[in-house]
Amino acid sequence: METRASLPAGPVTPGFESRVKATSRRRGLRAALSWLHLWVGLVAGTVFSLVGLSGSVLVFHDDLLQWQHPELGGHEARADGDVLAGILRRWTPEGLGSLHLPEPGGVPTWQGYFGDGRRGYFDPASGELLLMRSADNDWLMWLHEFHVELLGGALGEEVLGVVGWIAVGLLLTGLYLWWPKAGRMLTQLKMHRGPPVRRWLTWHRSSGVLLLPLLLLATLTGVGMIYHAGFRAALTGAFGGDGPPAAPQRMASADAPVDWPRVLDLAGTALPGGRLTRTSAPAPGSDVVAFRARNDGEWHPNGRSLVYVDRAGTRLLTAHDATAQKPGARMTEAIYPLHVGSVGGAAYKWATAGAGLLPAFLLVTGFLFWRRRRGKR
Structure with missing residues (x-):
């Protein structure tokens, strides 16, 4: 026998059941993303934080090197030219590239960059060796190897690429979980002093949202450096551009x-x-001497322009002006300078260093929020 309590309290409006199901699906998606954001963030976020901290230091690599x-x-x-010739003659047999x-x-x-x-x-002025560095005896080079390949060579670089994509996912899911209802944007950005659960949650989400574009x-750009070929193909396919010209054969x-x-x-x-x-000794039997160059207007600190001349220095063979490329190629070559903070002067350099600190801040505040919330259950 059906009881009165089992009947609807009033007439069911059209679409009511579909709205209930849609709300249920959204809540289920939000709960699943929240769980993934927490646990993936605590695991992969640790690597992301360490890589970010090392990057903050490496932004000032040349300054720290000359200070040290x-x-x-x-x-x-x-x-x-005579000094250059002497250095190449002395050190090329020992692996100078x-x-x-x-x-x-x-x-x-x-x-000088060596093969090992x-x-x-x-x-x-004299070509005298002033310093020889390697990851074994120099903390900055050790830090650089950690930052670009997790000290694991090609395999470490691949792992870092995966962590980079996971980090992108964490940032985007964090934005989705934060996104407020209409009219509550400023309220959702407010950082609270207490209680602890609310403090760590608001510090975590508000700092993440406010600094999301920079991070x-x-x-x-870090992922783009690891998967350079794929990013270049995508950008040049969408916005135009070709690869650099091949070296002339003489x-x-x-x-x-x-x-x-x-x-x-x-x-x-x-x-x-x-x-x-940059330059190097020409290949045996080749009449071509190659140079990297930075033309006026390039962002890349080493430039992506190319110059080729003959051994005698009497004939210019090819000059590739990177600033004359189509937008897709130029966008590709902006990935590295944007990542290392070499554009925009001191302000962007310090902003890049600050972006490297943010993953660690998000990791710590996220962990403290999880621990405090767990302790209240």
Whole structure:
């Protein structure tokens, strides 16, 4: 027998059941996302926090390097062809792969990159070795290897890429869980002093939302550096752009020397307003000397422009101006400078360092909120 209590209290409006089901689904989705956000955040967020903290330090890598090694400072940042020739002749047999030219406003010495990961620093006037660094004897290089590959080589880089995508998911689910009803935006952004559960929750969500654009930019550009080929294909496909031109092919006799003073002079005129940044010894039998360059208007600290000249320094073979590329290619090459804070001056540099601290703050406040809430049950 059906009782009166089992009957509806009034007429059921059209769509009532569908609205109830939709509300139930939203609540179920929200509960599931909240659970994932908590536990994935506590696990993957720990790695994300450590990587972020290391990135905050590495933003000031060159400043810390010269503070730690004052012998690298006080030099005239001048690229002398004879000195360059001497460094390459002495160190190429020992694994020197490329040389970064002395940089005005940066490290004013020659910086050598070796195949085994070492970095050598050479006096710009004499070519004398001033410092040899590696991850085994230098804490900044150790920190750099942790930041880019979790000290695990190619496998560590892949793991870091997965953590990066998880971090993007955490940021977006956090935004979804925070999103308020109409008219309550400012209320949801308020940070409270107490009680503890409310304090940690509001500090966690409000700081995350307010700084979300900066942290999301740092995270996506980091992922973009790991999956560079995929990001480049997507951006150039959507906005246009091609890859850099291939190096010209020219054969030279094995005993043809490189006239480095003339080569530097000629290459330096290839891009008016540009600055040569890196070079290396030409391949055996090749008549082509390659340079990286930073043209006026490029964000990348080392530039993505390219210059190729012959060994004798008499012929400019190719000059690729990275600023003349289509938007997709230029957007791709903006990923690295945006990630390391090398654009926008000191303000953006400090903002990038601050973004690296935020994952640790979110991890700690999220953990404290979970612990306090759990203790009240």
